[in-house]
Amino acid sequence: xxxxxxxxxxxxxxxxxxxxxxxxxxxxxxxxxxxxxxxxxxxxxxxxxxxxxxxxxxxxxxxxxxxxxxxxxxxxxxxxxxxxxxxxxxxxxxxxxxxxxxxxxxxxxxxxxxxxxxxxxxxxxxxxxxxxxxxxxxxxxxxxxxxxxxxxxxxxxxxxxxxxxxxxxxxxxxxxxxxxxxxxxxxxxxxxxxxxxxxxxxxxxxxxxxxxxxxxxxxxxxxxxxxxxxxxxxxxxxxxxxxxxxxxxxxxxxxxxxxxxxxxxxxxxxxxxxxxxxxxxxxxxxxxxxxxxxxxxxxxxxxxxxxxxxxxxxxxxxxxxxxxxxxxxxxxxxxxxxxxxxxxxxxxxxxxxxxxxxxxxxxxxxxxxxxxxxxxxxxxxxxxxxxxxxxxxxxxxxxxxxxxxxxxxxxxxxxxxxxxxxxxxxxxxxxxxxxxxxxxxxxxxxxxxxxxx
Amino acid sequence: xxxxxxxxxxxxxxxxxxxxxxxxxxxxxxxxxxxxxxxxxxxxxxxxxxxxxxxxxxxxxxxxxxxxxxxxxxxxxxxxxxxxxxxxxxxxxxxxxxxxxxxxxxxxxxxxxxxxxxxxxxxxxxxxxxxxxxxxxxxxxxxxxxxxxxxxxxxxxxxxxxxxxxxxxxxxxxxxxxxxxxxxxxxxxxxxxxxxxxxxxxxxxxxxxxxxxxxxxxxxxxxxxxxxxxxxxxxxxxxxxxxxxxxxxxxxxxxxxxxxxxxxxxxxxxxxxxxxxxxxxxxxxxxxxxxxxxxxxxxxxxxxxxxxxxxxx
Numbered sequence: 001x002x003x004x005x006x007x008x009x010x011x012x013x014x015x016x017x018x019x020x021x022x023x024x025x026x027x028x029x030x031x032x033x034x035x036x037x038x039x040x041x042x043x044x045x046x047x048x049x050x051x052x053x054x055x056x057x058x059x060x061x062x063x064x065x066x067x068x069x070x071x072x073x074x075x076x077x078x079x080x081x082x083x084x085x086x087x088x089x090x091x092x093x094x095x096x097x098x099x100x101x102x103x104x105x106x107x108x109x110x111x112x113x114x115x116x117x118x119x120x121x122x123x124x125x126x127x128x129x130x131x132x133x134x135x136x137x138x139x140x141x142x143x144x145x146x147x148x149x150x151x152x153x154x155x156x157x158x159x160x161x162x163x164x165x166x167x168x169x170x171x172x173x174x175x176x177x178x179x180x181x182x183x184x185x186x187x188x189x190x191x192x193x194x195x196x197x198x199x200x201x202x203x204x205x206x207x208x209x210x211x212x213x214x215x216x217x218x219x220x221x222x223x224x225x226x227x228x229x230x231x232x233x234x235x236x237x238x239x240x241x242x243x244x245x246x247x248x249x250x251x252x253x254x255x256x257x258x259x260x261x262x263x264x265x266x267x268x269x270x271x272x273x274x275x276x277x278x279x280x281x282x283x284x285x286x287x288x289x290x291x292x293x294x295x296x297x298x299x300x301x302x303x304x305x306x307x308x309x310x311x312x313x314x315x316x317x318x319x320x321x322x323x324x325x326x327x328x329x330x331x332x333x334x335x336x337x338x339x340x341x342x343x344x345x346x347x348x349x350x351x352x353x354x355x356x357x358x359x360x361x362x363x364x365x366x367x368x369x370x371x372x373x374x375x376x377x378x379x380x381x382x383x384x385x386x387x388x389x390x391x392x393x394x395x396x397x398x399x400x401x402x403x404x405x406x407x408x409x410x411x412x413x414x415x416x417x418x419x420x421x422x423x424x425x426x427x428x429x430x431x432x433x434x435x436x437x438x439x440x441x442x443x444x445x446x447x448x449x450x451x452x453x
Numbered sequence: 454x455x456x457x458x459x460x461x462x463x464x465x466x467x468x469x470x471x472x473x474x475x476x477x478x479x480x481x482x483x484x485x486x487x488x489x490x491x492x493x494x495x496x497x498x499x500x501x502x503x504x505x506x507x508x509x510x511x512x513x514x515x516x517x518x519x520x521x522x523x524x525x526x527x528x529x530x531x532x533x534x535x536x537x538x539x540x541x542x543x544x545x546x547x548x549x550x551x552x553x554x555x556x557x558x559x560x561x562x563x564x565x566x567x568x569x570x571x572x573x574x575x576x577x578x579x580x581x582x583x584x585x586x587x588x589x590x591x592x593x594x595x596x597x598x599x600x601x602x603x604x605x606x607x608x609x610x611x612x613x614x615x616x617x618x619x620x621x622x623x624x625x626x627x628x629x630x631x632x633x634x635x636x637x638x639x640x641x642x643x644x645x646x647x648x649x650x651x652x653x654x655x656x657x658x659x660x661x662x663x664x665x666x667x668x669x670x671x672x673x674x675x676x677x678x679x680x681x682x683x684x685x686x687x688x689x690x691x692x693x694x695x696x697x698x699x700x701x702x703x704x705x706x707x708x709x710x711x712x713x714x715x716x717x718x719x720x721x722x723x724x725x726x727x728x729x730x731x732x733x734x735x736x737x738x739x740x741x742x743x744x745x746x747x748x749x750x751x752x753x754x755x756x757x758x759x760x761x762x763x764x765x766x
Contacts (some may be wrong), residue, residue, distance in 0.1 A: 091728055098502035098731075122731065123503045216698050216708070273589030273609060331656065341503075404495065411730060417709070420521075424708055447520045451512075 045347035064368030100342035117408030120153035125338035163372035166333035173311035184315035227331035240442035281306040297394035301371035329402035411452035497735035513734035534752035539678040546629025571627030608696035611715035636670040
């Protein structure tokens with residue numbers, strides 16, 4: 001009997017297990033593959049309504065600042081109430097835009113400038129052209145060109161800039177003084193010398209590292225480095241240009257040499273593992289673990305808030321040795337804002353988008369509060385804008401005509417991730433043939449883009 | 454007339470059977486058959502969540518198998534985890550269960566101590582492990598350094614990242630410990646007494662008495678372990694992100710499967726393709742591969758199990 005009952009149990013559990021296996025696997029599939037719907041609305045912007053605004057800010061000061069702007073908007077538009085939802089990343093945003101529904105967002109924003117191509121080409125963000133024309137906005141006179149460029153894709157303007165980010169060099173002035181360095185480096189050759197001078201070893205680690213050059217060193221990613229070389233990610237046919245444009249090979253070669261000269265990948269990686277979180281007070285630049293840092297304009301306020309006990313210097317990032325005339329440029333990105341295509345309150349949503357992106361007082365107060373670069377000409381020259389010497393560096397970078405950002409692509413930032421992946425291989429020494437590696441990466445980028453079309 | 458009555462009876466009986474089965478049939482249709490058919494359908498389509506799906510034939514399959522650079526590393530990692538992590542968890546869970554059933558005093562305390570980690574949320578548990586095993590500041594490597602032993606890079610070293618994930622899985626083995634304990638306590642004592650009278654050693658008692666009695670539970674643990682591992686997502690993703698230093702922020706690029714794709718798993722690809730690239734077609738291809746693997750492993754284990762039961766009987 002025990003044997004028989006075991007066989008019955010065996011037979012049952014066999015079927016149950018098979019069913020369980022099948023159900024569990026398919027639960028995953030069911031969520032991935034869903035249907036679609038279309039929406040659209042001709043709502044009255046003067047009617048009493050409530051719209052939902054999704055944004056990505058999560059730090060208390062940032063949330064307070066955006067809420068203050070929304071409060072000011074509600075005061076100016078008493079018929080529109082705004083429900084604000086914070087801490088939204090692109091993954092959540094993309095899923096909600098596809099799902100639609102009455103609880104979905106009307107106004108949406110993203111920190112990922114490089115996803116604009118995907119947002120515009122897929123229709124995830126509504127084309128704003130009819131609204132801009134209706135409001136008679138001349139964007140060319142309102143917003144700097146680089147910011148206008150990174151908020152559209154192949155002629156479709158599906159977003160507007162809501163403040164911008166400019167990247168530059170932060171340096172520890174005290175450490176510079178101790179090392180006898182009088183000014184920030186302007187070329188990458190000078191930069192390598194300065195980084196070496198500032199580096200103090202201790203045992204098999206460092207007492208102070210001049211600069212963390214690895215691609216995992218927070219903002220020292222491939223596209224941020226590349227902004228300081230004249231380069232083109234794609235050729236005129238839209239094919240990857242990274243294997244043909246010598247600037248890419250120059251950058252990879254330079255970065256790899258810097259990694260080797262500063263102690264080698266393994267040693268640097270071990271040291272990197274002692275760093276605090278990028279967004280916390282224990283950031284290695286705040287603690288003095290590194291003497292220079294490539295970062296966005298927000299670092300200044302964060303370092304001051306963290307109580308950094310040294311004088312902070314800011315400067316544009318160095319440029320390639322033969323491009324000194326372009327010194328002053330930098331990498332640009334920023335928050336983008338648009339309207340959900342399935343919103344049924346698109347006119348009311350546009351009122352909020354227009355207010356947040358073009359109202360000078362709103363742009364200035366928000367820029368002052370979160371230490372970002374204003375995204376309109378009027379705000380940039382506003383007397384109310386709080387500008388100290390450190391922050392002015394980033395305002396200048398934002399307005400430099402050579403400042404740049406990677407071009408939008410139909411598959412968003414995937415091509416940058418692919419190039420970055422090769423960077424990880426090359427800096428660690430796993431890939432040694434740079435030319436072959438760049439060619440293979442270019443092929444992969446083209447294949448991925450073709451797959452996304 | 455008699456034939457008619459018989460037919461009517463059979464029809465009524467069939468209807469009654471269907472009526473009793475209907476809750477299961479509805480569930481099966483909605484949660485299994487429909488998703489399966491949809492997944493196969495979408496795997497042949499170009500679809501990004503907007504507009505109308507467009508037929509693409511086998512292009513998505515070709516892309517995933519030939520051109521998607523993360524597929525093969527993720528498949529290898531998933532198979533590694535299925536073979537090594539599941540085996541280690543079952544063996545360790547059984548070992549802990551055996552140990553707890555042998556302890557005379559303080560059983561409750563040990564049971565609680567071994568079970569508690571299982572209750573820790575996966576994200577929190579993974580974060581704790583990444584900090585404990587941090588090669589620069591973690592206490593584990595400090596101890597190893599102090600003892601003069603080699604200190605691995607754990608989650609920062611492609612050779613050690615999966616063993617580190619396995620260690621994390623072993624730490625949370627409380628679920629298996631509980632079911633093995635229940636099974637071990639259910640083995641008839643008279644069988645052990647008879648084996649002892651026959652002069653069986655401890656190993657022989659385990660092999661010929663314990664193991665056959667608990668083999669259905671072992672099989673349950675293995676099959677559910679395989680299924681869980683096929684869906685292994687949170688821990689490798691969190692470990693990779695935290696160890697790489699990228700935890701989110703201004704549109705930062707995260708290295709998938711850090712370090713060197715060693716923590717990539719197939720469910721991460723489903724997420725990457727389906728919810729980050731919005732290439733639902735390719736996501737469905739990966740999901741179907743997962744489905745086929747789960748079914749293949751389950752079928753294989755079921756066949757093996759038949760042999761084990763007969764040997765035990």
